[in-house]
Amino acid sequence: MANIEQIIQQISDTVWEIPVSYKEGMRVPARIYATEKLMREMDDGVYDQVTNVATLPGITKYALCMPDGHFGYGFPIGGVAAMDVEAGGVISPGGIGFDINCGMRLVVTNLTYKDVGAYIKKLVDRLYERVPAGVGSTGFVKISRQEFRQVVEQGSQWCIRNGYGWEEDLDLTEENGCIEGADSSKISEKAIDRGFNQIGTLGSGNHYLEIQVARKQDFFDPELAATFGITQPDQVVVMFHCGSRGFGHQVATDYLQVFLKVMESKYGIKILDRELACAPFNSPEGQAYFTAMKCGLNMSFANRQVILHRIREVFSEIFGTDAQDLGMRVVYDIAHNTAKLERHMVDGVERNLLVHRKGATRAFGPNMADVPQKYQTVGQPVIIGGSMETGSYLLVGVSSGEQSFFSTAHGSGRSMSRTKARKTWQGEKLQKDLENRGIYIRSTSWSGLAEEAGGAYKNIDDVIEAAELAGISKKVVRLSPIGNIKG
């Protein structure tokens, strides 16, 4: 294995390639999307992991890493890998993440900072009371384990039927909030046990709920922003980031064990890192995991749907009018930890690919199937959550995204370990500093807050710049935090 700096090739301002000669077993080159600055800061683990991914059976074109990439479990966070399922392609939990359907939802209001500023503490405090956060938190939706099996099969559609949201929310959720083919018979009792009381909860780590403002100077494409519902300067929006909680975690754990048992003995697959455990997509084990994983997707859509219901209730209480009057419409809800069967052109031929996106956001361009009717001609909204101190972005998918299987970044991407961040910042002081800078934060854990300090992340503007220059997504509007609830 040669020295990485000597072998890495710069393809363009934002694309870097590690050829198959780098490591024995690589089936395709690895490509990293980043500016020169981001490359200098890139976690060395990314090169090792993305080239390991390049050895997996069925991988097509490239093993990819997005500009916010960093070291993860098996795959880098920011990893994208498309497996040809008709050519022995595998499915790998490490390419999806433990938190199945970790994702983002963005909601607009017709309020501006002028309306909200004076109420920000009250709003954040009330949201903190009503949206359970932190490790092991449980929700207010009291259902049986049997009913929970319906939730994981029906996703957000279960929520709407039970009064947690509006019919139109479904049109603005990926897969209409319910992915087809989820079957809870593939789910362990243990996963059900961990999940049945966690609907409507935020979780911990980098999961959060944020009140944000679209500042006048941060509209990059005002017309597109308006199409997505952000029509005026200083408009207030709510963005939140969470996943499938203990449920998804247990699904991933269960199937990693299954895959480790059969991978080599039954399928003859040898991998460089046991965290890349996988099975052929077209195998009983691969199909069982795919089906179970879909239950995780649905749990997460339902989770975010119930959280939205609570957010609408709180705004409605504080501003004394119902959420319809406050214009609290969903812009979009999109996963960034998932694997989906999609058809993509590969060297002029349309192929059936299982696209793993792990800390990477699907970014479908204009006129593609699965983009909501409302946005068909402009492309899919892409929601990128930055750190609590800096800001977040609403982007849109573009036609040139074909190069990355229509995938882009998902966030800032950590640049410092949680351990080091805890030593560098003090949660309580950070909270006060941020309050002085106009960002009011509530958190369940001071140490957890320190781990999420803005300085522990890459610069979000750099990440977005790289994604835009590379032509894998386009800026619409930047969103700045004024209030935040952290797990």
Added chain:
DNA sequence: ATGTCC
């Protein structure tokens, strides 16, 4: 990410 080690 995660009942942050059954």
